[in-house]
Amino acid sequence: MKLIEARGISKIYPLGEIELKALDSVSVTIEEGEFLAIMGPSGSGKSTFMNIVGCLDIPTAGQYLLEGVDAGKLGRDELAHIRNRKLGFVFQGFNLLPRTSALENVELPMLYNGVAVKERRQKAYSALKTVGLEGRENHHPNQLSGGQQQRVAIARAIVNRAPIILADEPTGNLDTHTSREIMELFQKLNGEAGITVLLVTHEPDIAAYSRRVIRFLDGRLVSDEKMQ
């Protein structure tokens, strides 16, 4: 089933006289359950692409369909609703709320869709267990290592049972050993829970964990290959 479908999407930023084409007629289809890596040098448009897929931005031209819904036609709050229900974000800089416990960080998405307190707590506990952080529920981000913080972020991404995880260079701030653990966690979530994972990276050995790699260059999609 087509989960994500981009139909000739472009993102153009007017820069005075000239226009900057951050994305130039990109068409790609991603099926449910895929594990896809997006590669390319800086400024190639991969982050712009991720922002559009993540419903944080809308394309200037073309259509972006998420589960068959045209995101370009949705308002600010409807996009927020989709982000809450369908998408889980994992960032390079973790982006956890400071001075807030791991548990409460994971509960955060559920605050915005009216899940009852009890259920919220229980779901957050089980998400933290899934990422292997049992017993650290009450630690604050500054009491956790980088790898642990990223796990909290992943728990936050999966707690709403979102079908898609968008990870923007999730291992960029981590050492090799921790990177491997994080990638194995993504693999596990993809394999066991069937969550579709989109991963932006420029490290080939991180991309190697995925099963499909697409490459961007100057805003264009230049290659799309299946991995072994």
Add this chain to the structure above:
Amino acid sequence: MISIPWTARIALRALKVNKMRSALTMLGIIIGVGAVIAMLAVGTGASRQIAEQMATMGSNLLIILPGSQTSGGVRTGFGGQTTLTLGDAEAIQRECQAVQDVAPIHNGTAQVVYGNLNWSTGVMGTTGGMNDVRDWPVGAGRPITDEDVRSATKVALLGQTVVDNLFGGIDPLDQIVRIKKIPFKVVGVMAVKGQSVMGQDQDDAVFVPVTTAQKKLFGTSFPGMIRQIMVKAKSARDLDPAEKQVTELLRQRHHIGAKKDDDFSVRNLTQMMQAAEQQTQIMTLLLGAIASVSLLVGGIGIMNIMLVSVTERTREIGIRMAIGAKTWDIRLQFIMEAIILSLIGGTVGLIAGVTGSQILSVVAGWRTIVSPFSALLAFAFSGIVGIFFGFYPAYKASLLNPIDALRYE
């Protein structure tokens, strides 16, 4: 959408992170609310005092004074002409239907002596009607009787202040005091009356029969002359008819032609009091308005801090937006912070205002009354200030672009 209690929890936590800053921001509101409450308390206290003094003056009161006099182009003030007589007072009592009671007054200042003590005080010649007109009963002994007035007996009723200053512990009844060296028998002591509107001690007075005052103490420029007449109307509604009847009667008695001015003036004390009360109310409003300026400044302080807070927490806003916070979720969060700041400030300000007005009444001796209404008003006002000044920063936060917000360093 996020529930209100959780929004409040998040807001409280955010405020706790910057305790000093939150406290200082609240201080603006505390001072504002405190000032409003204290100022309103001073104003309310003043107008209550006037209202109470109005009651001690005696209600439904008219005062008739002799008119001014023009001689050779020079006009004297009221009372310059001595046109009122005891006969006028008796006629008013007899003929004006709207009048309940009349007290003619012929007064002056005299030295009152008892034993080796003496005291200068106002001596008021009047009749028994005075007790009713001024709502001022006799505390001990008897009032001035018609018999006293008819035969100009040398009897006196003392005000409490005079008793205190001349008698110490002795019972003044049936003692002899000398007024202007003339011996008077004390037949009664007036009940305690307190201060007048002008702050005069009304108990510092001696009452004698009006005829005695005329003949033995102060003299008259012509027989029967008195200085003023106090009239009590039957009810508040009878005040205007009484004024009209008295004016008509006196014009007749004084043979004043249709085109000539009155040679007396009738003053409606209740109206004067109401005017005074109105002035106090205006003063209260003015004080409140001035104090609200500080509340406004406090509100601007909240807005300022909220704007700083929004900028500081841009990334947090971005995170919340990325995981699904809607426009109003973000907006409510910041508005809630502003409301909590101003409501806590309002509560502390309420306490400060109440304490402050009590201190004022002790130190400055002003009467202050914190009315529940003013407390409620200041409190509600602080809430409104929170919403009003919190809205713009919250609005700004809610319209941030999530991508830019996430990248904000």
